[in-house]
Amino acid sequence: MSLFLVQSLNGLQFGILLFLIAAGLTLVFGVMGFINLAHGVQYMIGAYLTFMFFQWTANFFVALLLGLIVALAIGLACEILIFRHLYARDHLDQVLATFGIILFVNEAVKVIWGPSSLILPPPDILSWSFEIIDGLQYPVYRLAVIAVGIAVAIGLYLAVFKTRVGMLIRAGATHPEMVSALGVDIKRLFMIVFGFGAMLAGFAGAIAAPMFSLEPNMGDDLLITVFVVIIIGGIGSIRGAFIAAVLVGFLDTLGRAVATDLLKLVFDPSAANQIGPALSSMLIYILMAAILFFKPEGLFPARGAA
Amino acid sequence: MRKIFGNTLAVLALSLATAPLVQAADLKVGLVLTLSGPPGALGKQAQDGFNLAVETLGGSLGGANTTVVVADDELKPDVALTRVKSLLERDEVDIVVGTIFSNMLAAIYKPVIKADKILISPNAGPSTFAGKKCHPNFFVTSYQNNQNFEALGKYAQDNGIKRVFMLAPNYQAGRDSMNGFKKHFQGEIADEVFTPLGHKDFSAQIAQIATSKADAVFTFMPGGMGVRFVKQFDAAGLSDKMTFLSAFTVDETTLPAQKDAAVGLFGAGTWAPDFDLDRSKAFVANFEAKYGYVPGSYAMQAYDAALLIDSAVSAVGGDVSDKAGLKAALKAAKFDSMRGTFKFNNNQYPIQDFYLLNIAKRADGKYQTEIAEKVLENSGDSFAAECKM
Numbered sequence: 001m002s003l004f005l006v007q008s009l010n011g012l013q014f015g016i017l018l019f020l021i022a023a024g025l026t027l028v029f030g031v032m033g034f035i036n037l038a039h040g041v042q043y044m045i046g047a048y049l050t051f052m053f054f055q056w057t058a059n060f061f062v063a064l065l066l067g068l069i070v071a072l073a074i075g076l077a078c079e080i081l082i083f084r085h086l087y088a089r090d091h092l093d094q095v096l097a098t099f100g101i102i103l104f105v106n107e108a109v110k111v112i113w114g115p116s117s118l119i120l121p122p123p124d125i126l127s128w129s130f131e132i133i134d135g136l137q138y139p140v141y142r143l144a145v146i147a148v149g150i151a152v153a154i155g156l157y158l159a160v161f162k163t164r165v166g167m168l169i170r171a172g173a174t175h176p177e178m179v180s181a182l183g184v185d186i187k188r189l190f191m192i193v194f195g196f197g198a199m200l201a202g203f204a205g206a207i208a209a210p211m212f213s214l215e216p217n218m219g220d221d222l223l224i225t226v227f228v229v230i231i232i233g234g235i236g237s238i239r240g241a242f243i244a245a246v247l248v249g250f251l252d253t254l255g256r257a258v259a260t261d262l263l264k265l266v267f268d269p270s271a272a273n274q275i276g277p278a279l280s281s282m283l284i285y286i287l288m289a290a291i292l293f294f295k296p297e298g299l300f301p302a303r304g305a306a
Numbered sequence: 307m308r309k310i311f312g313n314t315l316a317v318l319a320l321s322l323a324t325a326p327l328v329q330a331a332d333l334k335v336g337l338v339l340t341l342s343g344p345p346g347a348l349g350k351q352a353q354d355g356f357n358l359a360v361e362t363l364g365g366s367l368g369g370a371n372t373t374v375v376v377a378d379d380e381l382k383p384d385v386a387l388t389r390v391k392s393l394l395e396r397d398e399v400d401i402v403v404g405t406i407f408s409n410m411l412a413a414i415y416k417p418v419i420k421a422d423k424i425l426i427s428p429n430a431g432p433s434t435f436a437g438k439k440c441h442p443n444f445f446v447t448s449y450q451n452n453q454n455f456e457a458l459g460k461y462a463q464d465n466g467i468k469r470v471f472m473l474a475p476n477y478q479a480g481r482d483s484m485n486g487f488k489k490h491f492q493g494e495i496a497d498e499v500f501t502p503l504g505h506k507d508f509s510a511q512i513a514q515i516a517t518s519k520a521d522a523v524f525t526f527m528p529g530g531m532g533v534r535f536v537k538q539f540d541a542a543g544l545s546d547k548m549t550f551l552s553a554f555t556v557d558e559t560t561l562p563a564q565k566d567a568a569v570g571l572f573g574a575g576t577w578a579p580d581f582d583l584d585r586s587k588a589f590v591a592n593f594e595a596k597y598g599y600v601p602g603s604y605a606m607q608a609y610d611a612a613l614l615i616d617s618a619v620s621a622v623g624g625d626v627s628d629k630a631g632l633k634a635a636l637k638a639a640k641f642d643s644m645r646g647t648f649k650f651n652n653n654q655y656p657i658q659d660f661y662l663l664n665i666a667k668r669a670d671g672k673y674q675t676e677i678a679e680k681v682l683e684n685s686g687d688s689f690a691a692e693c694k695m
Contacts, residue, residue, distance in 0.1 A: 003517050010509040115346040117530040119537065119563045129541060136516035137543030142509070212506045213533045213563060215344045221504060257510045260499070269498075277476040277500035 002133040007257045008250065009132075013142050015249020016149030020204035021222065022229040022241040023156055024197020030236015031173045032190050034083065035091050037098040039201055039226070040219030041105045046071045046202025047209040047218065048109055051120045060123035060210075067206050068199055075198025079191050087190070102220065110216045122210035145207055152200070153242050160238050169193060173236045225252075228288050234298030244299060248284050255280040331624035333370035335615065336393035338386060338404030338414055341378040344530050347559040348406045348604050349378070352428050354597050355605030356403065359612030362592065367612060368619025370626065379405060383413035390414040394421045400626045401426065403611050406604065408432040408451060408479065419443050424632065426615070428608040431655060433482070437692035440653040442633055447611040448603070450655050450687030451479070454553040454574040455486030455526070457660035457681040461574075462491050462522060462551060464681075469494045470551075471520035473511055475531065476500035483526035483553070489688070496520040505531055508538045515544060522549035532556065533563045540567035556665055558602025561673035568673065573663040575603050576656075577645050578675040580666075586644040600674045606644045614648075617641035653693035657686045 025039045050060075050067035057063050082101070086094050121127065122141040132138035160166035168189055171179045180186045205219065212218075229248050233240025260276025267275065291299065337356060339349035353376060366372050375397050379386035386405065393399045394417060401424045405411045411430040418425040424443055431450045435441065462470060472487065472495060474480035484498060496518040499511055515523055523544075527535045532555035539545060550571040558579070561568055579590045579600055589609060593601040601609075614636060621635035622628045639648050651657045660682040663675040 003513055006513045007510055010507070010513065013509070014507060110343075110346075115342070115344050115350075116559065117344060117533040117563045119533065119565070129543065131543075133513075133517070135544075135547060136513060137541070139541045211538070213530055213537070215530045217343065222506075253507075253510045256501070257514060273498050273500065277502070281476075281502055 006132055006136065006138070007254055009138070009142075009146075011250035011253035012246060013146050013149075013249070014253055015246035016146050016153075017204055017208055018222075018226055018229050018249055019153060019242050019245035020149060020207075021201045021219075021226045022233070022245050023153075023238060024200040025226055026230040026233065026236055026238065026241045027169065027193050028197050029230060031169055031176075031193055032087055034087055035094045035098070036083070037095060037223065038078075038101040038105070039197070040223030041102055042071065042075060042198040042201035043205035043208075043219035043222065044109060044214075044216070045074060045105065046199075046205035047120070047214050048113060048205075049202070050206035050209060051113075051118060051214055054120055060121075064203075064206050068203055071202030071206075072195050072199040075202070076191060076195040078198070079194040083194065084187070084191075106216045106220075113214075113216075115216060117213040117215045119213055120209040139211075141210060145211070148207065152203075153238075156238055157242075165189075165192070225284065228284050230298075232288050232291050232298055234300040237298070237300040240298055240300030248287070251283050251287055252280075255283040259283070331370040331626070333367055333372045333401070333615075333619060333624075333626055334397060334399040335367070335372060335374050336390070336397060336399035336402045336404075337374060337376045338379050338390055338393070338402060338410070339376070340381045340406045340410065341376075342380045345381055345406070345528075346378075347529075348429070351559065351602055351604035352406060352608035354593065355601060355608035356428070356612050358589075358593055358596060358605075359609045359616070363612075363616055367616040368621070368624060370619050370624040375399060377404075379407075379410045379413075381407060381410065383409060386410045386413040387417065390417055394418065394423065399423065401615060403428055403608070403615075405430050408434075411435075415444070422629065424636065426611050426636075428611045429604055431687075433687075433689050436653050436655050436687055437689035438694075440693035440695055442654075442695060444654060445614070445636055445650070446655045447614060448607045448656075449576055449658070449660075450689065452482060452486035452489070453660060453682070453685060453687055455483045456489045456688075457574045457662070457685075458524060458551045458553060458572075459487040459489055459491035461572075461662050461679075461681045462487075462493065462524070462549075467491075467493060467522045467549060469496050469518075469520045469522075471496040471515050471518045471523045472498045473515070473523065473525045473527070473535075474500060475503045475505065475527065477503055480526060484524075487524050487551075501531075503531075506534060508535045509542075512538055512542045512544065515539075515548075516542065520548060522551055525550070525552045525555055527552070528554045529560065532560045536560070536564045536571065537567045545570050557675060558600045559604070561665065561675075562599070565673060566667070568665045569667060571665055572678065573665070573675055574660060574681070575663050575675065576658050576660055577603055577606050578661070578663050578677050580674065580676045581644065582677070583644065583646055585642055589644055600672055602675070610641070610643050610645070610648070613641040613643070614639060651686045651690045652695050653687070653690045654695070655687055655690065657684055659683050660685055 028036050049070050050063050053063035053066040126141040126144050129137040129139045229244045233244030259280040263272035263276050339352050341349040377389035402418045403426045406429045408430040427446045429448045431446045431448050436450050472484050474483050553574045556568045556571050556573045617640050618635035622631040639650050649657045662678040664678040666676045
């Protein structure tokens, strides 16, 4: 039972991380109807920038702050220079262009920081651990990530539902022409949403770096999972993204932990060892297919709800 | 037509380039290595190791004026195939040295053998070409892949380890690693867990390990996976509680990132930078002076491959067109290996000793693997018996 609790905590923490990346992506996708494959790159940029500033300042929090500012700046620059010109274009053009950005930035990261994995240590104040169950130390840093993630989720919820900008974002998601006709500078609104989304992804990368490692392409495989999250949650919905992210985080983590053992009850061990890992990798896609079957627009369609 | 024109040009260029050096014979070696992406760190080691040997020997292997052409297979079979064809047809290399990864070797093996060129693998040692499909043109200077895992299983068996938790990525090499370990290990297997390739967060697996009551964990987590797993394993406080047995998980390509988290863990291999042999120490010192990082087995095996070529070309008096003589000389392997004595088995994979390696922080703050103890002596691989050579 206690092992189950630990695995749930791991699942929650993975879900929180997914949410931080998904939040920006779902807004960009929902509000602007723009498919941004390069969102995973923002995650990587956030991590590498924080790593770079950490080497200069030797202070995690200062490095994180500087990393976020520069990640925001890069996000805005990309929006102005590249993405802005793609909003009116076909989805295929957007996919092509943003895929090109992935290739370019991954290669640039490799040139600047090298192809090997790098490590960013957690801040000293959080680099201790406690015995969560007999024989297993749980890093406090991971608990801090969960806490910060939940705080960001609440903050975002308030920003989207209780502020004027949030109201415009929700309105822009469903009736962009009407919002524009009422005299709102929709271009600037889009730019804010985009820059902010990029910064959130960068934030996710930066706080994930001490748990995992930094390497070129680090955001690419996460991006696929994040797309699953925003589709399950309903495109454009912050609330949906949060619930779907936690759901996917739990399912993925618990699936990996117990799928093989459960199969061993039915099959012989070697067959279970063959099927288990394959099945647990498929679970989130099965969930997505099932949800799309019953609710084609996701759990919380953005229509008027955000 | 274009081809004839191209050839004429090439001949012209060649005759111009070689005009002043009529005496010296020429040798062209093509390296096919993975140099892109995170696994590129392994290929870089091999490339630097090979180049260092050529440079140390004054730019000539066996007295032949040597040109090294490097090709990056990008860890994609189709790219590897294109690059090796270009090496064979355009560059007209005499010997191909490659690859790092076994699936890349599978891609380039056929074209090289078909062109009747020599193929020397500085790292990949798949079972595929060790048994029935062994070939007189194919040599391996590293090991047969399973052997490192077999050595770990032997160590566990001989050292009172009763219960082992096994963890590997879910692909062929991962499954092979577990089978290799089980060859000598008779104890209990607590669990066999497979993760996706490139797995990020091992917290779920680490919780399973912590509650498995195993004495030891056996793992094969190459590259970035190894970096993440070792950091998380250490952060969970498991390093002090159980023996960590691994191959290709804590080595000179991952240690710069793993640092202290890897100290106290074990790897397996045929060599380490502290290998007690004067010429090996000189190699390590020269390598570090030139490239600024610690050479791992990848660099050493490529260095040995160059020395092997040197010995063979020298035996045929620099005449690389003497294929039969060259092959016989390669098989004789009369060179001063960094591993001490070096001997080929009948399948042209080495017969050698395997060691348990531990991780040490050196006085200069860098990390390296070190020989802990010999586990297998003069060990040939399990497939050589099937090879009819």
